[in-house]
Structures are given as structure tokens and as C-alpha cells.
Amino acid sequence: MTAPLLAAEGAASVSFPILTVLIVTPAVGALVVALVNRRRSDVAKQVAVLFSFATGALSIGALALFKTGEAGFQLVEHARWIDEPQIAWSLGLDGISLWMVVLTGILFPIAMLGAPPHHDEKPFYAWLLLLEAGCLGAFLAKDLFLFFVMFEIVLVPMYFLISGWGYDDRKYAATKFFLYTMFGSAFMLVGIISLAYLHAKGGPVTFDLQTLAENQGVIAKSTGRWLFLSFAIAFAIKVPLFPFHTWLPDAHTQAPTAGSVILAGVLLKLGTYGFIRFGIYLFPEAAVWAAPGLVTLGVIGIVYGAVCATMQRDLKRLVAYSSVAHLGFIALGMFALTTQGLSGSVFQMVAHGLSTGALFMLVGMIYDRRHTRQIAALKGLQKPAPIFAAVFTVVMLASIGMPGLNGFVGELVILQGSFLTRRWWTVVAVTGVILAALYLLWAYQRVFHGTPDDENASFPELRFTEGLVMAPLVGLIVFMGVYPKPIFDRIEPTVAHLVQHVEDNSDYREPGVAQEGEDVVPESERQGTDEAGDDGGHDEAAVTTSEGGH
């Protein structure tokens, strides 16, 4: 039955179809878990963990097979699916999706091991594995229709995870998450179908990403912009960008710990990843056109999310709002449309996934011990649990952007990249760095410092098994902060190619990095801008150093 479906095309993919196996493994895992005897929840957990570890190993395998220095898709797999219109099981890995896949592969086993559910283990693990399959599928898809299917599949397990294993207000939160995201997806579906048919011009219709992206000019400029917006709504809700973020604090807070970890760590990245892959790549001209608006929303999100986080009384809600701020940085970097900005964004997606995932794990552990997330009810936990506090501190400092930890690397590269094209937006964004210290340190002080009262004085220390779960997260946070080169080396060719693609298909020109001693003025500020205090003819001369300056 599957002969034509899985028939490999092209000599390159005759070898082991690792990407397909990556998606299929957790899906099969979900099925196997579902078949386990209802009363053997321990077996269900073991099977689930096994499959998620296998998937994690495969993602590392993909990383090992990935050739550094190449910009395009690698390990490409293509299987015919439907010929008319042409929809294919088409997968590929490039410097951007590679890291999303690795992040997914690492985070799921950690979430499973570190945050077990309190009831109904079997369906919980089955949904989680299905969720993993959906996420991997969305990151690997090279076909718009396939991407959409995967993007939607993700919603279902997440909905059930929140509504089935969440906290008091879970029904409301799950409904809101589901409907809000569906609302956005509806626009994207219209966009996808319109794009495919408009692009075909009556000829054969294809949903192949590269065919659609590499043949620009078929679609009129204004149409392209409308189509971009239809995608952008879906992704803006998913990221989420201000003002579409309000589903997030509810969903994060009400979701079970594993759900929050995956939601923040992986699901939000579907939005940012989507913006790069299906926004900028598909519609370069429209992306340039919309960039000022999206950058503005990102910067508002940075400040606004941080201000809201400061005033939260619920620790988990505070972490949720911090995500709004961090995702604002990622949006700023993406739509700066510079090599540094985009590279920093991809890096920060991974960094945020690890550090915020770790924060949610820790907050979950606090809830399990104290049955409250109210900051006011917690006090002086560093006294009974110094190691727990130390781990929290490292993760917190990563989130604040302490150099030597991963958050700083991502933020600095993003800000450097965005400073080249969006100087003033970037300056505002840097204030987010101050605010991050404010809300996290204030929360830390209220939760961990002071003299613990009776209830908090008996707070159990980090257990060995919990330590084992946190260790890889903390290790990666430090590693990425100290030696990010291997990651950037794999991101950069793809991103540089993408920026080239944008330049080829719009009048945007990436400002060159200044030669020593010459000022490069951002494109947006080229005419009569002396706000930065740049005076004198010297700067005028420097403008021309970036190619194609007007």
C-alpha cells in the first residue's frame, strides 16, 4: 500500500530516511503507549520515555549527519503523495530547522522524565508523543500543505494536555489557546491555498516550498503582501507578538509542567520558525514591507511583557510573561533582516527553549512541594534548599542575559544585528535588559530570600533524580554561553543565504559591517538623519560603503 507513498526519489535519499523516522518514531510511540494495558501506567511511562529518548538520539544523529557550511536543505526526503494538486511528503533540514529539531529532541524526554502527571499516565504520555511527532513534522516539512497539517495536529494533543492535566482554570485556558490559535490558522490556510493556486497561474498546482519561494515575481506585489499578512496573523498569535499574547499567560499557567515546558520551549518556536520559513522566505518583498511594524510589535512586547511580568503574583504567570518579552527579542532579530539579527534569533529560540523550559520545570517542582505558585506564600526557600536555589539562580541569570550563559549570546547578537538597521528600536529594546533583572531578581528575593516560615522551612531539597533532569539543561545553558561557535557555524550559511534571497527579491540591502573607522548609517535613517549625532561629511562617505546605497 505504501509503495508509491514512501518510494524514495533521487539517489541521495536512498540511504536511511532519518527525517521520516524522526517523525514516525514518536508517532509510533504514541500508538504503542495507547495500546498498553490501562492499569500498567509504569509500563506506559517506560515505553514513552524510551521512544522519546530514541527520538532524541535520532535528532542528535541528524545533527551529526548535517554538513556544516552548507546553506540549503540537507538529508532531503521526498515521497509522492498527491499529484494533482501536488502535495508531497517532503522533508529537509537546514541550519534553521536543524536546531529546532535538536531542541525538540532534547526537551521532550526531559519534560517527560522531570514532570510526570499525577493521574492518567497513559493518555498523558500518548498525547505528549503525538505532540512531539507534530512538532518535528512542522519543523521538517518542505511542503506547505504538510506543514499546515502538522501545525494543526500540534493543537490537539496540547489542548488535551492542558484541559486534562492542568490546574483549576484549565478548561478556560485550553479553550482560549485552542480557539485563538485556530483563528489564526484559518487565515493561514486561506493564504496557503491562495498562494498555491495563484502561483500556478492555471498550470499545475504545487505546495512545494522551494518551488514557491524560489520563483518570485509570479505573484503581484500587493497580493504577496496580503498573503504574507494571512500567514503573519497565524504566526503572530503563535509566537505570540503583542497584542495577540493574552492566551499565553493563561495557557502556560494552567498547563501541567510538562505542557508548559513544551509550550514555551517548542510550540512558541513554531511561530518564530514559521515567520522565517514561511514569512520571510516565501514573501521576501512583503517581509521587508512589513518589517517596521513587526519590529515595533516585538519591541513593545519586550518592554510590555517585562512590565507585566514584574507585577505578577503567580510565579508561573511571571515566567509566562517573561516569555512574551523574550520572544519580542526574537521578533526584533528576525525582522531586522540582517545576518546577525536572524542568526541571533535562531540561537535565541534554542536558548529561550532551554532556559524558560528549565524555569518552568523548577516552578513545577515548587508547586509539587508547596501546592502553591503564589509568590506571597513562598519565602526563604534558599535556606532549606540551597542547591535548588543555586540551580534556579543559574537559570535565572541566563534569562536575565548574564554573559557566559546562553541568553546573553542570543540577545547581544540579536541587538547587534538589529542595531544595524533599526537603531532606535534597538535602544528601546535594551531597556528590556534592565527590566528583566528587575522582575526576576525581585521574584527571587521574595521566594528564596528572607527567613522561611514553618511551611517553607521544610521545603525539600532538589532530589537526585530531579538533579539528573536539570543537569543537561544547566549544562547546555552554560555550554551555549561559553562556546556558541558550533551552533552559529551551522546557522549562519542558511541565514546568509536567506538574507541574499531577500536582497534578490526586494530593494532591501543589508548594511555592510563598517570598515574600521567608517560609520554605517542604518538604511531607515539614511536621509537627513543626524539623531545619533552623526554630523559631518565623513559619515556621508561611509554610507556608500554598503553596496547599492542610494
Added chain:
Amino acid sequence: MNDLLFLIPALPLAGFALLMFFGKRLGEPLAGWVATAAVAGSFAATVGVFLDLVSKPEHERALTQTLFTWLPVGGFQVDVGFLADPLSVAMLLFITGIATLIHLYSIGYMHGDEKFTKFFVYLNLFVFSMVMLVLGDNMVITFLGWEGVGACSYFLISFWFQDDANASAGKKAFVTNRIGDFGFMVAILFTFATVGTLNYGGIFEASGAMSSSTATAIVALLFVGACGKSAQIPLFVWLPDAMAGPTPVSALIHAATMVTAGVYLMTRINPVMVLAADWVPWLIAIVGALTALFAATIAVAQNDIKKVLAYSTVSQLGYMFLAVGSGAYIAAIFHMITHAFFKALLFLGSGSVIHGMHEEQDMRRMGALRKLLPITSATFIVGWLAIAGFPGFSGFFSKDEILLMAWEKSPALWAIGVVTALLTAFYMSRQVFMVFYGEKHWDRPIAEAVPELAAEREAAGVHEGHGVGPSGEIHPHESGWKMTAPLVILAPFALGAGLINTPFWDGGKFLEHWLEPVVHLGEAHSTAGTGLKVGLALIATITALVGIAIAVVIYLKGRRDLAEKVEQPILANGWYYDSSIAAFMGGPGRKAFQFIADMDKKIVDGAVDGVGTVVREGSGKARLAQNGFVRSYALGITIGVVVVVALLLTKAVYA
């Protein structure tokens, strides 16, 4: 030697890692000795580098080492690289040297503390960060150290975190510093965007072609960062509170090393500063002078032995910025070094007093301790004379040089500096007399000996603990050798460090010749004749003696009536600057934040919920049971997807 530069930061880093994982097992005092050895090794390596540099001709005195590429993104390349030149080595010598002594001292001071090993974990991490800050060959590595010392400062201020005041002080230090870091970060972004490199060497090479506006922006932004780290107006508020940390921390971080980082940074980029618009050095000089004066007036009315020294530190840092703004980088570094010695000595001395007084920090409870704490008092007196600018002591030379250069910038700045010098001599003499001379206030219960202090504590509900001694009789005692040895070693330096740059003959200006290659682009040169120099020095000397004399009359002769006139409540409360900021943050600031958070709930989210409600109401009878609504919807989607996929599969198979 190039290849061994990395040892200077690597040794304390290794100490940190070792203690973090095995500190508990090593225990007290072994953990402290390991930490001390790590820093001592770092000092030895620095001496090695120093000797190597000395042996080279002047223009070749720069060693570099690049370990690996840290951030590689397109043209944006940042390496983990070190630059050992006269400036960084001069700083490293006193940083690692004093740090070694303070580690040793801490073994005694932290004796018996349940977090003994934790203390040394932080202390070693601090030294590593401080070394990175100074030794980094580019702005990002400096920033790494800059943030690292900030984090360690935060850990150590809130070291005794069970007390809410300490926890708040730590947070305040971090957040206030972050405001300054905003400037530093934007400076990094701006520098790279305009110059194309963040390496100091590259920046200076490019400075030839740099426009004045670019230079102005870079220097002004960095100065914002310097104001935070070095506690200048308007960001100095965190430093007095930082005294909540253990006293060795106050000595090392909040007096001798970290807080001078801003001065270092401004000195490091002096080739850019000369290109900047005139208002920047003027601003720096004015901020420095005003901070010096402002903090000195507050120090006059403090009763906490460490608060006096804290405000004094703010004030002395102001002098250094006055020097920087006047183009007198050498004088700034000179004063930084002498200050590091005498202020570390004073802080460690105060720690010894506090230790001997069973944690008591209020000077009103002290008095006549000279005979009971002979080593502490003798060394403290050396520190006092040094900071007061007593002729022959180190502070006399370094302060004199700053005042001379300030005179050349503007007599008004000089005048502020002289008034500050008067106040400095006065408040330090006041401290010495209150602590070591006069009458005993500790041989009776507090209510009897110092009723007003007892009443204050009663009202505030303060109990015995860190900073507050027993309310009964106290039996002061001298500290053990681990604490007194560093005092004895530091005292000769506090006395004689002026010799590294004596003004009498050219051969005596070691520091000036040493730093010349680093600051030759930015350094202003004095045109004053000998007569003027001697005249100014004479005025400064008389000023210092007058300050001491006034204190003798008021505090040694016991004129309480005059003391009350001096110790005005407005000064004791720091001109209400800090409390006003706190009131604003806690009041309107907090309300504004709350307003935005409420708005998010009511308006932004309210709109979303509103749409949901409208749709739901509108759907009327068609809607299903409320709870099952989305669940069945989701199931519907699942089924739908399955059906569609199945159909497509069939189509694919039979196509």
C-alpha cells in the same frame, strides 16, 4: 609569557569550580586556603607578566593571547582574548595582591559561619570576573567581567539573605547597575556598528578616522555604565546599602576593586575620549566633583562605622572621575591604587573592630578601643592619615595630583575638590576619635551607655545579629593573626604607595612613565610652574590639617553641642535622595506598572474574551454544552484530519 596570560583568570576560575563541587567536603578552613592559594597563584602569574613587561622596551610592552572565538556571526567576531599592557597589569597587580590578603583575612573573619565555603566560592568567582574585566582585549570580554563582578557583588551583598534588608540591598545593587549597563550595552552596539570592531586595539587604530560625534556617543554611553559600577551621581545609591555584605566583601569589591571598574574603563578608552566633544570630559569632571562633595557631606553624619567608609568610597571615586574628566588619567589610576590600599586597610580594620565588638557597627557604642585593639588601631590610624591627605602618606600625593589637574581644568572644580578634602579629613578623624579614643561606651548595657541608640533600636525593632551587637556589656578583643596580618601588610602600602609617583623629581614618577604608552593620546599635561604647584599643595595640606583640627575640637575634646550642629538629620539621611527615589519607585512607579498589568488583563485580554463572548452568545441555540464545546471541536478536527489524510492516502495509492 604570552601563552601564560590565561593563568591569571584561570586559577581563580579553577578555584571556583573546585570549591563549587567539592567545597563542602573540604570544609573549613581548607576551602578557604584553597581559595586563597588560587588567588595567590594568580598574583604570582601577574608578577611574572609584570617582570616580563618591565624587561621589554617601552613600546613593546603589550602581551596578547587569544584563546578561542566566542561569537562568530558574519562580520561580528568576538574572541576570548587578553591584553596585558601597562594599564591592565598595573591594575592586576593590586587587584590580585589585595584579593589574596582579603582571602586570607576572610578565613579568620568568616570563621564559624555556616556558609563558610560558599563565601569562598563567590569570592573566587569574583576575582575571576574582575581579572576578565581588566584583562579583556575587547569590549565584550570587559562586559563579561563587568556583569560577572556585578553578579558576585549581588550574591555577596545578600550573602546573609535571611535578613530582608540584605536581600533588598543585593537586588538594589544589581538593578541599579543594570541601568548603567544599558549605557555600556548600547555603547558596544554603537561601537561595532560605526567602527566595525570591538577590539581595543582596532578601535584605537580606527580612532584616527573617527568622527567627533561617534567618539562622543561612545564615550558618553560608556560613562553611563561607569556611573553605575563606580557609584556616581545619580546611580550611587546602591553602594552605601551594599555594606550589608560581609566586611571583607566591602573591602575587596565595594572599595578596592570592582567599584573602580568605571575609572578603568574610561582610562582604557582615553584615545577615543580626546576625540569626543568637549562637553563629555566636562560632564565627567563635574559629576565626579559633585559626587565627591555630596558623598563627603553625608559621611560626616553617619554613625555606622561601615557607612562612613562607604560614603567615603563614593566620594573618593568622585575624585577619580574628576581626574578622568580633567584628562589626568595617570592621576586617576594613581589615586585608584593608593585608595585601594588605604581603603582596603580601613575596611578590614573596621571589620576587625566589628569582630572584636561582637558584631556591633554603631560607632556611638565604641570608644577608647585603642589599647584593646592595638594592631587594628595602629594600622587604622595609618589608613586614616593616608585618606586624610596627611603629608607624606600615600593619599597626599595622589589627591594632590588630582587637585592640580582640576585646577588646570577649572579653579571651580579645584575648589570643590579642596572642600571635599577638608570634609574627608574631618569625617575620618571623627571616625577614628569615636572608635579608638574618647570614652568607653561598651562597658555597660546599651540602655545605660548610649540611651539614644537603645531607643532607636527599640523603635526600629532591631535585634542582635549582623551589624548589631549585644545589648549588654561587651568585651572587645583583638582579632587573630589571619585578620591582623593583612592589616600589617597593607599598612606600609597605605603609607608608602605614594612613592610610585612622587612629584619631586622626574625619576620618581614611576607610574607616569609606566602608563605613558597607554595614555599618551589622552593625557593632559600640566603647565603649572613650581610656585603654583607648591602653593596648591600647601593649601591642600593646610586644609587637611584644619579638617583634623576641627574634629579634634569636637570629638576628642567631647563638645557634644558642636557635634549636634554638624550631624544634621538631612546629612544623616543622605539629603533624602535615596528615600525620595524609593518613595517614587514604591509609589507612582509601582502604580504605573500595576496600571499596565491591569490594562493587559482588562483591555487587551478583555477584548479577546469579549469577542469570544459575542461569538458564543451569537451562536445561540446552535452551541452545544459549554464544556464539551471545544473538546468535541478538537475531536472533530482530529477525526477530520484522519479522514482527509486517509482520503489523500487512498488517492495517492490508487492514483
